[in-house]
Amino acid sequence: MxxxxxxxxxxxxxxxxxxxxxxxxxxxxxxxxxxxxxxxxxxxxxxxxxxxxxxxxxxxxxxxxxxxxxxxxxxxxxxxxxxxxxxxxxxxxxxxxxxxxxxxxxxxxxxxxxxxxxxxxxxxxxxxxxxxxxxxxxxxxxxxxxxIDVALPSWMRRELLWDRFFFYCHCHWCDDYARYIDHLTAFLEQFGAKPENTVKLPRVPHGCYMLHIFGDF
Ligand SMILES: [Zn+2]
Structure with a gap:
């Protein structure tokens, strides 16, 4: 053996x-x-x-x-x-x-x-x-x-960096993405969408947001 x-x-x-x-x-x-x-x-x-x-x-x-x-x-x-x-x-x-x-x-x-x-x-x-x-x-x-792999989505990069290196990334790619989600949530709320739904919107099976922006996905 x-x-x-x-x-x-x-x-x-x-x-x-x-x-x-x-x-x-x-x-x-x-x-x-x-x-x-x-x-x-x-x-x-x-x-x-x-x-x-x-x-x-x-x-x-x-x-x-x-x-x-x-x-x-x-x-x-x-x-x-x-x-x-x-x-x-x-x-x-x-x-x-x-x-x-x-x-x-x-x-x-x-x-x-x-x-x-x-x-x-x-x-x-x-x-x-x-x-x-x-x-x-x-x-x-x-x-x-x-x-880490920069081709990963922002939320996954932040998660990996937190889990492995113990810091929350505030590079402009990550912060811009977070700002975009905030703006999107505020925008959708104007039309009566509930925040919890907008944040969960639209996901693919492996958990990646399908909102293509900043070449981040
Ligand atoms: Zn980052």
Whole structure:
């Protein structure tokens, strides 16, 4: 019987535990003067993980560590997992298929926008940031990438960002969509439509609003 292969996240979590044990978490892994930082600088969202009842796969971690790795305390493990969850990148091949997961300290500092001005790409495990627009000033607060698929509808993007990254997106794509729904609701209310009906209007089976606007769907 073939041995069970742990998920990419579990393998990365095990590698991070080992690197923390040997003190690598205090080293600068990235030799990039613009984005330089350490693993310990990453946010873990520890409280958010507990509030949302999100945890690593305890059975799989225990199975992987069996007899060869002493695991840290549950809280420390959750801290590391939180850093992994909110800062890791899916590594893709030339056909944009996911081939792994990794933490890139320098680029994990970049903020999210559903209308990003940059995108990350991979050559093997080497990561490069490509500008989609002219970015006159190369500063971390001037560069935005998308953490999720921007082709998803606004409500789904907000939901995913909230569930995975614990923030409510206020990029102009999301806010414009919300404003549009408000205007539509107010408009329909003039004709006697009830708000609860207008908000539920018109949905397709998988829950996506069928109101095409802003190229957002
Ligand atoms: Zn957004």
């Amino acid at each position: 073939a041995p069970e292969c742990p998920t990419d996240s579990t393998r990365l979590l095990i590698r991070l535990i080992i690197r923390m044990k040997i003190g690598d978490h205090r080293k600068m892994f990235e030799d990039n003067k613009i984005f330089q930082r350490q693993f310990i600088d990453l946010m873990s969202h520890f409280n958010d993980l507990q509030i949302h009842d999100i945890c690593y796969d305890e059975d799989e971690i225990t199975r992987c560590a069996k007899n060869c790795l002493e695991l840290p305390s549950t809280d420390t493990l959750l801290e590391i997992y939180g850093k992994l969850l909110t800062n890791s990148f899916a590594i893709t091949d030339d056909y944009l298929s996911n081939v792994g997961v990794g933490i890139y300290l320098s680029t994990s500092i970049l903020n999210h926008s559903c209308a990003p001005n940059a995108v990350v790409g991979f050559n093997g495990t080497d990561q490069t940031v490509y500008a989609l627009l002219d970015i006159p000033e190369v500063r971390v607060d001037k560069i935005c990438i998308s953490y």
